[in-house]
Amino acid sequence: MPKLKTKDKHIKKLAEIVKGPNSILYLKEDLLAYDCDGFTIHKHLPKAVVFPKDTEEVAAIVKYCDANNLPFLARGAGTGLSGGAIPLNGEVIISLVRMKRLISVDTENRRAVVEPGFVNLKLTNSISDRGYYYAPDPSSQYCCTIGGNVAENAGGAHCLKYGVTTNHILGLEVVLPNGEIIEISSDGIPDAPGYDLLGILTGSEGTLGIVTKITVRILKNPEEKQTVLAYFDKVSDGSHAVSDIISAGIVPAALEMMDKIAIEAVEAAAFPVGHPKDIEALLLIEVDGVSAGIDEQINQILEVCKRRNVREVKVAQDEQERGRWWANRKTGFGAMGAISPDYLVQDGVIPRSKLPEVLGRINQISEEFGLRIANIFHAGDGNLHPLVLFDAKKPGDTDKALKAGSACLKVCADVGGSITGEHGVGIEKKEEMRFIFSDEEIMAQTNVREVFNPNNLLNAGKLFPTPGRCIEMKSDVNEPLSS
Amino acid sequence: MLVEEAFLQLQEQFPDVEMKYGKTDNYLGNSGLVRVYPSSEQQISAILKYANENGKTVSVEGNGTKRGFGGLTETADILVSLSRYKGIVEHTVGDMTVTVKSGTVFRELQGFLAKYNQQVSLDPSWPEDATIGGVIASNDSGPKRLGYGSARDAVIGLRVVYPDGSIIRTGGKVVKNVAGYDTNKLFIGSMGTIGIITEITLKLRPSPKAESLSLLSFPDANLKEIHSFVVDLLDSMIEPISLELLNPKLSKNLTGTEQYTLVVGFEDVKSSVDYQINKLKDLKPQNSELNILQDEELRAFWDRLSCMIPNGKRVSSSNQTEACVKIGVKNLDVVQVIRESDLLQDSFNLKVSAHGGLGHGICQVNLLGAQEDVALAISRLREVVESYHGYLIAKHLSLALRHKIDVWGDKPTYFFLFEGIKKKIDPNRVLNEKRFVGGI
Ligand SMILES: Cc1cc2nc3c(=O)[nH]c(=O)nc-3n(C[C@H](O)[C@H](O)[C@H](O)COP(=O)(O)OP(=O)(O)OC[C@H]3O[C@@H](n4cnc5c(N)ncnc54)[C@H](O)[C@@H]3O)c2cc1C
Numbered sequence: 001m002p003k004l005k006t007k008d009k010h011i012k013k014l015a016e017i018v019k020g021p022n023s024i025l026y027l028k029e030d031l032l033a034y035d036c037d038g039f040t041i042h043k044h045l046p047k048a049v050v051f052p053k054d055t056e057e058v059a060a061i062v063k064y065c066d067a068n069n070l071p072f073l074a075r076g077a078g079t080g081l082s083g084g085a086i087p088l089n090g091e092v093i094i095s096l097v098r099m100k101r102l103i104s105v106d107t108e109n110r111r112a113v114v115e116p117g118f119v120n121l122k123l124t125n126s127i128s129d130r131g132y133y134y135a136p137d138p139s140s141q142y143c144c145t146i147g148g149n150v151a152e153n154a155g156g157a158h159c160l161k162y163g164v165t166t167n168h169i170l171g172l173e174v175v176l177p178n179g180e181i182i183e184i185s186s187d188g189i190p191d192a193p194g195y196d197l198l199g200i201l202t203g204s205e206g207t208l209g210i211v212t213k214i215t216v217r218i219l220k221n222p223e224e225k226q227t228v229l230a231y232f233d234k235v236s237d238g239s240h241a242v243s244d245i246i247s248a249g250i251v252p253a254a255l256e257m258m259d260k261i262a263i264e265a266v267e268a269a270a271f272p273v274g275h276p277k278d279i280e281a282l283l284l285i286e287v288d289g290v291s292a293g294i295d296e297q298i299n300q301i302l303e304v305c306k307r308r309n310v311r312e313v314k315v316a317q318d319e320q321e322r323g324r325w326w327a328n329r330k331t332g333f334g335a336m337g338a339i340s341p342d343y344l345v346q347d348g349v350i351p352r353s354k355l356p357e358v359l360g361r362i363n364q365i366s367e368e369f370g371l372r373i374a375n376i377f378h379a380g381d382g383n384l385h386p387l388v389l390f391d392a393k394k395p396g397d398t399d400k401a402l403k404a405g406s407a408c409l410k411v412c413a414d415v416g417g418s419i420t421g422e423h424g425v426g427i428e429k430k431e432e433m434r435f436i437f438s439d440e441e442i443m444a445q446t447n448v449r450e451v452f453n454p455n456n457l458l459n460a461g462k463l464f465p466t467p468g469r470c471i472e473m474k475s476d477v478n479e480p481l482s483s
Numbered sequence: 484m485l486v487e488e489a490f491l492q493l494q495e496q497f498p499d500v501e502m503k504y505g506k507t508d509n510y511l512g513n514s515g516l517v518r519v520y521p522s523s524e525q526q527i528s529a530i531l532k533y534a535n536e537n538g539k540t541v542s543v544e545g546n547g548t549k550r551g552f553g554g555l556t557e558t559a560d561i562l563v564s565l566s567r568y569k570g571i572v573e574h575t576v577g578d579m580t581v582t583v584k585s586g587t588v589f590r591e592l593q594g595f596l597a598k599y600n601q602q603v604s605l606d607p608s609w610p611e612d613a614t615i616g617g618v619i620a621s622n623d624s625g626p627k628r629l630g631y632g633s634a635r636d637a638v639i640g641l642r643v644v645y646p647d648g649s650i651i652r653t654g655g656k657v658v659k660n661v662a663g664y665d666t667n668k669l670f671i672g673s674m675g676t677i678g679i680i681t682e683i684t685l686k687l688r689p690s691p692k693a694e695s696l697s698l699l700s701f702p703d704a705n706l707k708e709i710h711s712f713v714v715d716l717l718d719s720m721i722e723p724i725s726l727e728l729l730n731p732k733l734s735k736n737l738t739g740t741e742q743y744t745l746v747v748g749f750e751d752v753k754s755s756v757d758y759q760i761n762k763l764k765d766l767k768p769q770n771s772e773l774n775i776l777q778d779e780e781l782r783a784f785w786d787r788l789s790c791m792i793p794n795g796k797r798v799s800s801s802n803q804t805e806a807c808v809k810i811g812v813k814n815l816d817v818v819q820v821i822r823e824s825d826l827l828q829d830s831f832n833l834k835v836s837a838h839g840g841l842g843h844g845i846c847q848v849n850l851l852g853a854q855e856d857v858a859l860a861i862s863r864l865r866e867v868v869e870s871y872h873g874y875l876i877a878k879h880l881s882l883a884l885r886h887k888i889d890v891w892g893d894k895p896t897y898f899f900l901f902e903g904i905k906k907k908i909d910p911n912r913v914l915n916e917k918r919f920v921g922g923i
Contacts, residue, residue: 182900195904349659416656421660
């Protein structure tokens with residue numbers, strides 16, 4: 001083993017557990033890359049980063065941390081947007097990037113088994129030659145891990161028809177916060193007797209256990225896909241078209257919307273497709289399934305758009321064109337970098353029918369705070385992504401952006417929606433949990449955490465608001481104060 | 484305690500709540516000394532709080548179709564029936580979501596939604612009797628889960644009364660939501676052991692514009708052939724919403740043909756349904772027979788299939804023992820499970836009706852015969868299923884047999900997590916005592 005440049009006994013012990021070269025980082029210059037994830041507003045250095053190669057190593061690390069009262073957390077690709085992988089308490093970060101094997105594929109029974117560090121898109125790429133794919137497709141799918149997807153219950157553009165991550169998880173192997181390894185439905189058989197632990201673990205943002213193996217459902221590629229791009233002069237026409245398509249009894253595979261500022265950004269970034277600059281909204285609509293029914297549905301969609309005063313509407317002529325439209329959409333967040341030094345991605349959900357009203361109110365928030373807000377979102381399921389544009393170098397701007405983002409979430413909550421549809425609560429939205437849950441309801445959830453994670457050493461200080469005035473949660477004494 | 488005494492005590496506490504003397508000699512158990520019929524969430528909350536504080540046990544039911552599902556108690560102190568707590572709370576047509584009180588009968592809910600060309604995409608047993616709350620709490624599903632998923636895919640929010648009387652919302656009213664833990668999932672299939680679900684918010688789908696049902700029967704009973712046909716079918720481009728294999732006996736009951744039969748359902752726009760039927764005709768093995776059902780015939784078929792399991796609400800007229808089990812295995816192992824179930828008829832002198840979904844792995848097997856034979860057959864079937872790494876749950880058994888056969892099978896290694904959850908929420912073990920895995 002290479003000689004360690006530290007006297008820290010915990011780091012020495014951990015280095016003994018994760019064998020092999022480059023399996024642990026502990027020097028400040030190496031740790032800097034791990035002080036935040038995709039949510040860059042809060043930063044904190046971890047104690048160390050370890051790179052286990054198998055479940056046994058993960059379990060041994062966890063046991064050691066638990067026995068020595070060291071806080072720890074799991075990390076995938078670090079693309080999370082709510083701060084879930086930020087080591088708020090100087091955690092030992094357990095990075096799962098070395099556990100990245102595709103363990104098995106069983107097309108007959110439609111399932112695949114992967115390690116948590118396996119990258120989302122790689123799964124589809126590995127089975128596409130056999131005509132299969134993995135449905136959940138977050139825009140970050142080229143780099144985010146399936147372990148991270150499970151933790152965040154990630155969604156994506158095609159989740160409108162096919163459901164989010166939780167609808168595709170059939171089995172999990174988990175290292176519990178005391179180091180015990182459990183396997184739930186390892187054969188991927190649904191409805192295992194007992195409370196639905198798969199359901200509660202998926203979306204638990206890495207606070208209940210560390211996922212070390214995942215059995216997922218894979219789907220057969222649809223026989224045909226068609227994609228429509230529609231340009232509107234008025235946002236309200238675009239929003240109404242969304243409702244009309246759904247009311248017509250069509251279940252599109254995807255139904256995405258971008259507003260004017262978003263269009264300005266994607267056209268200025270790496271994958272422009274030549275959208276007109278003066279339109280107020282565009283819709284990207286995809287229908288898939290057996291070939292026979294597709295034309296009928298596309299025609300209905302075209303009619304709806306015309307009725308809603310569409311300026312121009314077109315159907316992708318080939319796979320290249322379709323690919324360009326999607327690349328333009330899926331790189332939408334990053335595209336903000338082309339028109340603003342910094343941006344904050346928000347993520348709220350509203351009942352679809354409230355779309356015109358809510359977009360109007362987001363506009364008001366933008367004016368109130370004097371910050372531009374772009375909107376790129378999954379319109380079909382009412383999952384908004386207001387992107388607040390700001391300049392971190394301007395004093396006070398970051399704070400204003402955070403407040404504007406929170407105000408957008410308040411609007412979502414007020415119309416009966418949610419504060420997050422796919423990015424999770426993490427650090428970012430802890431306080432906003434109060435917009436939708438009572439203290440009692442939050443306690444009902446922390447009670448579940450206590451069952452799995454009684455010492456709260458695993459990813460503490462995330463997901464739930466710091467305890468309020470009157471409600472005392474005794475297990476939360478080591479909940480850190482986030483400024 | 485005497486029934487009268489218990490009754491008077493409760494009546495004094497809750498003068499506004501309708502209540503009746505309970506029935507204590509029910510062969511299915513899960514009853515109560517006093518049956519109460521709350522009509523509001525406040526009443527449900529007050530009753531649970533009272534029970535929790537006074538050391539009373541509570542049994543919960545919707546309409547009672549699942550009285551034979553789990554539980555080792557004949558009579559709890561109080562039986563809370565949700566059959567009066569019914570109705571639509573909110574239906575937003577454009578959002579395709581509905582919020583409904585848990586005592587609403589499933590068929591009534593579907594009937595209401597049908598007026599808007601919408602539906603809850605679940606096909607549980609006994610839709611005319613079962614309440615939506617019971618369907619969710621027992622995680623009941625039917626053949627169409629292949630196309631539409633099960634309760635966990637449809638439920639987006641719940642209101643739950645905890646044993647201490649507090650009212651907790653889980654999830655929300657929007658179709659996509661990751662705020663906090665997905666605690667909806669804890670209650671789906673929890674058999675009423677950690678709370679009484681009072682309201683359910685569900686994601687809806689448009690009613691299909693066209694439906695058809697292809698019955699494909701295999702006179703040679705060649706299971707290898709069925710297996711390889713299904714592999715081809717699943718690997719083709721067609722998208723059936725059900726792919727259910729019936730054993731010959733069940734097929735005889737439902738279709739008149741005593742052969743292994745595959746029930747292949749299509750629901751989509753008409754052109755797509757027709758196209759898929761044609762594809763099916765191309766794929767089908769030569770010696771199999773295809774019979775296509777539409778409209779009334781199709782509906783009648785689904786109705787009969789959904790009513791094959793014994794109904795705990797309707798007293799059985801048979802003097803033989805009726806039982807029903809749910810089995811989960813890998814998708815394609817269903818073929819073997821249906822075959823093995825069929826073989827039980829001769830080995831144990833029983834009548835067995837079995838069906839299972841080749842695209843989702845869930846089977847349902849009904850057994851009818853002498854009590855000892857039924858018990859032996861279930862044990863035998865459990866062994867078979869476990870050799871396929873699957874599980875067997877007894878969905879309907881008499882109380883007497885539930886004392887002999889473990890309804891849920893062995894505890895999993897992570898049972899302590901189930902116990903932990905139960906203890907946190909229902910520390911006094913008020914609700915549905917021993918109705919769930921490992922005596923929870
Ligand atoms: C440009 C961009 C676009 C995005 N688009 C989408 C989108 O369309 N839809 C969407 O849902 N999200 C999107 N995201 C958010 C993010 O990619 C997802 O949340 C993703 O699931 C995170 O995966 P990760 O591997 O990066 O996890 P990380 O960021 O490393 O971790 C996220 C959380 O999961 C926990 N975790 C990670 N691995 C494990 C494990 N094995 N066991 C237990 N806990 C674990 C961590 O502790 C942390 O709390 C986007 C992000 C970016 C940067």
